[in-house]
Amino acid sequence: MTLKTLLKFNFKYYRRHALLAVLCLLGISLGVGIVVAVELINDSALASFASSVDFLSGKATNSIISTYGRIDEKYFKTIWENPKVLAATPLVDVVANTLETGSEPIRFLGVDPFLDTPFRDWVPQLANRDQMLRFFGGNPPGVFLSKDLMSRYNLKKDGWLTVLDAGLEKKIRILGPLPENSGAGLNENLAVMDISNAQEVFGRVGRLDRIDLIIDGPVNSALPNLPSGLKITNANSKKSTLTAMLYSFQLNLTAMSLIALFVGVFLIYNFSMFSVLSRRQDMSLLLTLGCDRQSLLLAFLIESLILGALGSLIGLIFGYSVASYSIGKVSSTISQLYFQVNALHVELSGWVVMTGLAVGFLATIVGCAIPAFEVAATPPVLGLKRQSIEDRAKSLRVYLFLVGAMFFVGSIIAAWASRRSVFWGFVSAFGMTTAFALFTPGFLSPFTYYLGLVFKKIFFNLEAFLAARNIGASLSRTSIAVAALAVALSMTIGVDTMIYSFRTSVSAWLDEALKGDLYISPDTTKWDHPLPTALIDQAERDPRIDSIERYSTYEIYLNGKPVKLRIIESEILRRKARFIFVKGSENLAWKEIKNGAVFISESLAFKFNLTVGDSLTLDTPDGPRKFPIVAVTRDYSSDQGTIQMDRTVYKRIWNDDRVQSIALFLKPGVSREDVKKSLADQFKGLERTIVSNRDMRERVLTIFDKTFAPTSTLKGVSLLVALLGVATAMMAILLERSREIRILGYLGLTSGEIGRMNIYQGLIMGFAAYLIASVCGLLLTYIIVYAINYRSFGWSIDITVNRWIFVEGLGLTLLACFLSSLYPTFKLVRTPSGTAIKEE
């Protein structure tokens, strides 16, 4: 028998079962699509800021940045005079929102156009006296804007741009578009202004954000002894720092995409199991007629390759569309949480295409090969009898259960090993899910048996009784579908419970940390926009205000890694707020922080392996300095880790008294609205940034929810994939058991009753999956919280079980199973119950 004949044979099968082929393709393409989409999103985020970094660096070989915030202007001269430095230029580099561009922030670059000439050819060359006057003239300051930005927001030359600096409005004159000498960076939201104007506008008088250099030869010999706190970097190390910051964000996405794929493989397996097994009789006949096993296997292999190719192709298109659709949201989340990225655009790279194809093929081959091998390995005589498959499935389930138990134990060991690397945390989660997937057949068969008895004896519901028994009888089909659904569901329950617990913990922390009545906290805090002193003075003088608490947060470097330094006023906080001390004695800590000790967040303690009693070394203008650690506090504000220091200490050492946000504690009986209004009247724009305690909390929680939004989307997709599995399994049962269903017709069951039985089947499968998933999901929560989350962020989360997650999970599952059983039921009921059976 030739391969061609066999392939034709297989092709005919798919023509008859088109729906199953479609479901299978859908499974592959959903799985591949999600992996591709996540890969694309991760890639384009990285590519975007990499190209942005390159573009902004221009011809600079290196840059000098500060490890504790900003560079004092006075250092520039000595660096510039160094003979090994061929060129140097001082820069103010700051991101700000404007009224005109709304949610799209702009990067403002303050430059000295003469010094900058060797670096960037897109900085405007000032041709005439008039232009010079307007560029350098400070009142009002002028900017050149990228052309793209101007046309997108319909900004005109000589028009106005309203910058929101620390939330307050500042008018700037638009001088015209930036020259477009280089093709790159066209999608950059960029504004260029004179450096001293920029220092003025953004509260940076006397300070620089960066010095760009062109150095000939090795860097270390050129600048052997930089002043303390200055650090020399280049574009590459900047890129890798940013990449590291995105690590956890991307990890989350990647993990979820792998789950979707995992479920997708289940679906493919489910399908091909059915497609192969339902051709079992034909296969056995072919074998008895003299066809050899190799050709048979080869035919199946080619078949699955074709399916894999088609599915992967559709998956690529699907993934590309999903990525293009959601990229806007992702880039705004990244901008909000980590660093400024421009509106991203998705590009399909060869690498992503390869990954997608590889994943699709691998999944298809894993899914299809196992059942095909099973058929080819079965002696033809046995193959002719259908019941023998179920007999084998029955004996198999004991082994599966045992293997599952091994996975279970393995998962616990891996959870324990996660203290070495978070990798083991993922292994643990994967192992736990696999264990429960393997338990499924062992659970399903007694479960459906006794559930059937309950339906019959207690509820006198014949259809449900028969439905339960049917599931138990087609274990080889149903248990795979139920396992896939259980995997997807338990991930959903596990992740949801984790997010809920996390949110509850964050919310509890906010309750303790945020005790002010009003907050002036522009969301530009992360871009270091200090509040004007006039505003702070005003608040301090106001007789209605009991006290104010001044905060600032700076991005600094600890052992070369970016962390947050938060400046607090311990005097006031000790009275007004409540910190959650994980380690360290509260009284001693409050006393010591005034003497120069620091509090560190759990995430910092975890990342740098520090604890109470240790000390950390920070760069200061007078050289490195040690700070003893007196407390580890719970603090979810940044996954990079936070150091808290008293303002008096900071001011003394760094000679810097910037304030980025303040909390106002009102005297009893004073109306918040009144204070809010009278302050906002004096500072234009303040009405947008002065918020109540409750709004402040809400704002933080909104960011939290945004971070987890992609997770929910992915979770939904894997659930969808799993439900397709249920539909496939139901079709499989119908096709296989059509004879029995007809006998039920002979015995007098109406089509309606048979249809009802079929729907019960779907519901019972959903319910069984839900029961498995409840247990597995809860265990997963513990693994995610303790073995993954803690190991990657250092955050401790109190696990809180929300019973609504479970209620909602059950409701959604039953609803979805009901819906996915509708089509098979419709097909079933269309043929009248009494249809003649043919004797074998």
Added chain:
Amino acid sequence: MKPLLRLVDVRKCYSSGPKCEIFPLAGINFELCQGERAILFGKSGSGKSTFLNIVGGVDSPTKGKVYFDNREITAMSHVGLAYYRRKEVGFIFQSFNLFPTLTVGENVTLPLDMLGIADYTRAHELLAAVGLDGYWNKFPEAISGGEQQRVAIARALAKTPKLILADEPTGNLDQATGNGILKLIDQVCRESNASLIMVTHSADAVWLAPRHYRLKSGLLVEDNYTN
């Protein structure tokens, strides 16, 4: 006596186009009274199963009418037919057709469950009558073909139907076992005064009924089976 079952000019044809091509039944008139029995012979493909299916309300004739207890079943809806089968007709098949997912007991009581009868004494009696007393909790795959057919007989009679339709009940069994099954059918039908139409190829069955028919070219002819 009024006939229990009456067929009036029943015709059945199968066609792939507008023209009838196969005529398994080409005008059948037939009557059967309560407690009466008939045996149906005929070559393979002569339309015997088609005849039983139409009588049992599983298939509908292309033309003609079927009355049962003075009700015209050919005019019934699908649901009406299902209830007719559920209450009045017991089927016995050549290949037993027990539900592999249900135990012997559950198979026998299934028709009772459908009628909402919670009293299983009749099912237990029948199972004892067919000699399978201790088999209640066994699954069909664990018993022999002859035993399976005995369970199927018990299932067909559990609801005391007025009409038993048996399509080659001994076709899959050896002669000795087959004869045992025939005796059993005789016994249980007599007990419940059920009418019986049985299709068979076997001469061993002739004693079971006084009336013998043969389906030939779609017509029913009386046949005094002798060979």
